Amino acid sequence: MKILVVLAHPNPKSFNAAIAQTVLQTLQAGGHEVIFHDLYAENFDPVLKAAEMGKDAVLPLEIQHYCRELALAQGIIMIHPNWWGQPPALLKGWVDRVFRPEVAYRFLEGDRGEGVPEGLLRAEAALVFTTSNTAPLRELEYFGDPLQNIWQNCIFRLCGISRFLRQNFAIVVTSTPEQRREWLQQVTTIVEAFFPKV
Numbered sequence: 001m002k003i004l005v006v007l008a009h010p011n012p013k014s015f016n017a018a019i020a021q022t023v024l025q026t027l028q029a030g031g032h033e034v035i036f037h038d039l040y041a042e043n044f045d046p047v048l049k050a051a052e053m054g055k056d057a058v059l060p061l062e063i064q065h066y067c068r069e070l071a072l073a074q075g076i077i078m079i080h081p082n083w084w085g086q087p088p089a090l091l092k093g094w095v096d097r098v099f100r101p102e103v104a105y106r107f108l109e110g111d112r113g114e115g116v117p118e119g120l121l122r123a124e125a126a127l128v129f130t131t132s133n134t135a136p137l138r139e140l141e142y143f144g145d146p147l148q149n150i151w152q153n154c155i156f157r158l159c160g161i162s163r164f165l166r167q168n169f170a171i172v173v174t175s176t177p178e179q180r181r182e183w184l185q186q187v188t189t190i191v192e193a194f195f196p197k198v
């Protein structure tokens, strides 16, 4: 399968980078075609320009390229830390610019954007791996776990992907090397379950 993998973390030595490495190794071992973007390493510009708004906009080549990859992906995997209950701004901007009308979703005839759009993404499944420093119960009860709603409902379900799993790893800052190894093993297990060997 053709799997799009996106990492958003500024530090190549971070645990997020280790997750991305594990994801890539697992997919490659499974015989998948992997398209990988490390958005910080690519110095992606996350600012959506006025000229790109509107479904008939003429897009920069770089954005056209990302859009084509997203539209053709049979699986999508995102990896990022929890920053203020949200993805890093760089990744938020990538979604703003790449999950476009006529690529990721479309409003039906006569709907100017007030209704429920049709999801256009063809990926069979989406996985999101996140990391944080908040205990799981506090994240859920006090903060309402906003990342779950953002990725599952606001983005992937709206764009037509209902087979979805988000796995958060916490608490990273106090985790031992052994705990991290276990988490990376979980990453492998989840990726293999969603995207079995071809």
Ligand SMILES: Cc1cc2nc3c(=O)[nH]c(=O)nc-3n(C[C@H](O)[C@H](O)[C@H](O)COP(=O)(O)O)c2cc1C
Binding pocket: 009, 014, 015, 016, 017, 081, 082, 083, 084, 085, 086, 130, 131, 132, 133, 134, 172, 173
């Ligand atoms: C700008 C910023 C905002 C953060 N906001 C949160 C937060 O809202 N909740 C949380 O649990 N951790 C928060 N953190 C901690 C990160 O989630 C944590 O450092 C990261 O998940 C650890 O993974 P890493 O070692 O790969 O960076 C924040 C960190 C930064 C730098």
